[in-house]
Amino acid sequence: MANIVFYSLSPALRMQRRLRVILPDSRRNDTNLPWLLLLHSAGADGSRWLRMTRAEYYAEAKGIALVLSDGDNGYYTDMYHGYAYYTYLTEDVEADVLRNFPSLSRDPQRRYVAGFEIGGFGALKYALDFPDRFRAAGSFAGGLDPQSLDPDYCVLAFGSYKQAWQTENDLFNCLRTALTDDARLPDLYFSRRQQDYLYTVTDQATVSDRVTDPDCVTNPNYAAARDGDVASDSAMTSGHTIRVGRLNFNSADPWSFADRSLAWFLDRICPDRARLFTPSADFAEWDPTVTMSAASPAADNSAISLPDSLAKE
Secondary structure (H helix, E strand, C coil): CEEEEEEEEECCCCEEEEEEEEECHHHCCCCCECEEEEECCCCCCCHHHHHHCCHHHHHHHHCCEEEEECCCCCCCCECCCCCEHHHHHHHHHHHHHHHHCCCECCCHHHEEEEEECHHHHHHHHHHHHCCCCCCEEEEECCCCCHHHCCHHHHHHHHCCHHHHCCHHHCHHHHHHHHHCCCCCCCEEEEEECCCCCCCCHHHHHHHCHHHCCHHHHCCCCHHHHHCCCCCCHHHCCCCEEEEEEEEECCCCCHHHHHHHHHHHHHHHHCCCCCCCCCCCCCCEEECCEEEECCCCHHHCCCCCCCCHHHCEC
């Protein structure tokens, strides 16, 4: 496989930054290569995906390119006391990839974003702010509630706990805004482990649960959604139709969990290639198709209880 380390000047950060791009040998001559932007956790960089998981093997097996950016400890946001990491991610990384790697697809149906811990927050925020860029987004043990952060870290990134839930940092506001647009929403995938320091009561009870519409229980399309049928947006008068997948399992080692989550995510977005993820006894998954609108309570910060029929134990 080609493992390319690329340096360029970031206008947003006003410094040299590094990108890693992994190109599978199996699709060496492909000029429309699907690719996944992978975001790392706090205290790491893009190389951690290569050193701590089987990401390169997975990329070759699935025939997909990987783009690994370095976001430092910036929570993939334009920091209150620090650098503009979100602008770097959404503008500079985007421009560098499209300008310097012409074999990577420009088609949003062949582009994906995912991240681990704080990278999960960054991946979802990016996908919801720019839904026309990605086919799907994944959050692996995502730090989706910034208020669960260490106080000093929260002040550096957001200014205060209160500011951490301001409009631009509130994922549910990002979802509400995305629902008002005509663009197709990306599919959303979540994996969670209870051992994580970012796995809080708020996360467990509401974060990935609240992405689904509670009205789907009485929605006439709910039966079809429960059976896995995907209806087109044009047929819906109440809003967008998206697929939301969630995976729950326990893992003592955080990067072992990240590795399994990546394999699971790649199986979902590249189902025509060799299966990577093997379920175990601690594995639970649901994968409904739900209909949402901007007026839906799913965009509010209130907990949602999912019907038991959505859980596959």
